[in-house]
Amino acid sequence: MLVEQIAVFVENKPGRLAAITKILADNKINIRALSVADTADFGILRLIVDNPQKAAKCLQDGGFTVVVTEVVAIEVEDRIGGLATVLGHLADAGVSVEYMYAFVNRSGENAIIISRFEHMDNAVKVLEGTGVKLVSKEQIYSM
Amino acid sequence: MDSQYWNDEIETMPRAGLESIQLIRLQKLVKRMYERVLPYREKMDAIGLRPEHIKSVGDLRLLPFTVKADLRDNYPFGLFATPMSEVVRIHASSGTTGKPTVVGYTRKDIDLWANIVARSLVTAGATKNDIVHNAYGYGLFTGGLGAHYGIEKLGAAVVPASGGNSRRQVTLLRDFGSTVLLSTPSYALNLADAMETVGIDPKKLSLRIGVFGAEPWSENMREEVEKKLNLKATDIYGLSEIMGPGVAQECQFSKRGMHIAEDHFLPEVINPETGEVLPEGEEGELVFTTLTKEAFPLIRYRTRDISRLYREPCACGRTLVRMAKVTGRTDDMLIIRGVNVFPSQVEHVLMGVEGVEPHYQIVVDRKGNLDTMTVEVEVSEQFFSDKVRRLESLGAGIKKEIKDYLGVTVTVKLVEPKSIQRSEGKAARVIDKRKLS
Structure with missing residues (x-):
């Protein structure tokens, strides 16, 4: 992903x-x-x-x-606390963020967070386990 | 009553007289070198030259040059002309490229040197009544001790301050009422800054003369030093191979050149490409022959300093030839805050770092009173990362390697590929922005 x-x-x-x-x-x-x-x-x-x-x-x-x-593209609900929830999961799992930046998907109400982690594999595992929605490359490229 | 000269007879001697002294000394020197310094004898034998072939001062040009490499090849004492039992002092240059340059002095050499420095101080306008603050570094470097003995020889009071601890130095300058300051010009400016920090008004000090040397400095810098320290700044020239400070000194009347102690150091200016001696007044590489030194005499030593000689009468009355302020060097050696740096050394460090392209440039500048050196390195794909942290640590790594290897702190600037100008043949590795007029 x-x-x-x-x-x-x-x-x-x-x-x-x-x-x-x-x-x-x-x-x-x-x-x-x-x-x-x-x-x-x-x-x-x-x-x-x-x-x-x-x-x-x-x-x-x-x-x-x-x-x-x-990098990982995470879809986050465009609401107060949306990003905080995701980052909370990562913090709990001890995953540290190298950098991140965001953009708003023009077709949807959700924000896409592009993230680079110190240990990518581990981060993806944690994210998938928490039910956060990851955006595939096909989706991103065709947005 | 203080004399205007240290040695009236020599300093104001008509040329003919001076040249006859030079010739006697030159002939004696060549004979000694031929008999005692095997590497130089071999050079003479190789071209079939014998001491008796030197019949006039002009015949100097028949003699082979001595270059820095000869000193390194004969490290440490191979070119000495006296047994070590006669040597009472050894100095050495900082030898960042392999071996340092080693020079030796007999008791008589030390006395000669003291006399030469005393002459320089008098030429600058100092007298035995002065209190001389000597902020040249004491140690292997010839500056500190060389100046020290000369100040004592003059009979002035020497304050052997050496380098460093500027705040303490300015306090001493004030408390002792020092009247003459000896230092590098850049250190003089640091002292001016320290005075400002400590709250000492230079106008309330007793300083009247500065004798500054050991690094290139511009007329602009002279003005700044004079203004900030409220003294008359004069230029002194010297190099350890020839003797140390005192080879030439500006007089208090003229700011257009330094009088060479040519009764002891015979100067020539040559075309650095061909080795041909240039007519007086033309700019080229300075070459010196030490006429009277015992332990470590040199014949036609190429200094790599660019200057010119001229003999127009000087208001001070000295007949000694003058040399212009050194405007540059023939080789690519950089002097960064007193440390000798060769671009090849920087290259050596860079090439040891994985992913660094062989395209780099060294930019030297002077910010405030300090020399700065920036190494621009092109960022290759191997070297590049999407993480700032990684790029910054690579830059810091190069900086540390250079510091460890050269002893100089540099700024490492990462630049885009192909942004450093490519040149045909020899790359222009160095941009020296220090403005020297």
Whole structure:
């Protein structure tokens, strides 16, 4: 139940995000969600797109450093305490979160939380055990 | 009454007289080297040169050069011209690339050096009535002890402060009423900062002269030091291979060059590519021959410092040739906060880190009073991760490796692939932004 995410190394200088998104646009790749992790000197752009392999290749050809990693997409009810419940389960099981970012599914009322855990397999097991709804890659890519 | 000169006769001697002294000393030196220093004798034999072939000071150019590698090859004492029983002092450079450069002094050498430094201090305007705060590092480095003996020789009171503990140093400067400061120019600025922190007004101090050297510094920096410390800042030149501080010193009248103690150190400027001697006034690599040193004499030692020589009359009345402020170095060695760094060493460290591309660049700058060195490293796929923590720890790892290997703290900047300019042939690894005029 893992989803492919592409991560791109971005130097802190003007125009880099524009260059990346232009490459994606030129190759007709649709962005589902994104997050930028920034430090003093560089950033890591993380993207969920409709065709990760193609996106990774286009960006590599464009001179960017790219890695494809697997993340979990969790569907959370768009209500107060929705995320807290899920994170509560993970905390109880001692699973620690590397990073997460969210977007709202345009067709539904639910939010999708993209999450990266320290131990992915263990996290998925815990999540599945709690009955939380995980979104498959097919679903994500075709949203 | 204090004299304007330390040694009037020599310092104001007409050229002809000076050259005849130089020739006598040069001939004696070449003979000694030929007889006592086997590696140099072999160099002379290889080109069929004998001591008796040196008939004028101009014949100096017939003699083979000595380079830093000769010193390393004969580590530690192989080029000494006296038995070790005659040697009373040994100094050494920081040897981050393998072996340090070792230099030795006889009792007479130490006395000569003290005289040369005393001459420098007088040239800068100091007298025996001064209280001299010596903040050059004491130890293997020639700066501290070299200056120390010269200050005593002059008869001034020396405060052997050495480096470090700036707050304490500024308190001493105030309490002792020191009138002359000896340090690196960057340390002088640190002392100015420390005065501000402690709340000491430099205008209320008695400092009047600064003798600054051991690192390149610009005219802008001179202005800043003079303004902040309320003194007249002069430049001193020296290198341990030749003797240490005192090889050349700016006089109090001219800020356009340092008078070389050419009765002891015979200067030339050469084209670093061809080795050809350049006419006076042209810029090139400085080469020195030590005319009078006993333990560790050198013939035509290539300093790799870029400068030029000129003889226009000086307001101070000295006839000694002057050398311009050193504007750069012929090799790629960087001096970062007093530590010698070669780009090849940085490369060595980087190449030991898995996933690092052989594309890197070193950017050297000066922020405030401190040299900064940034190593830009291209991030490869192997090296990259979607986790910030991992990338940051990789950067920190490189930083630590460089610190351990070179002893210099650097900033590691991760950059995008291909963002470092590629060049045909020899890569431009270093961008030195320190503005030196």
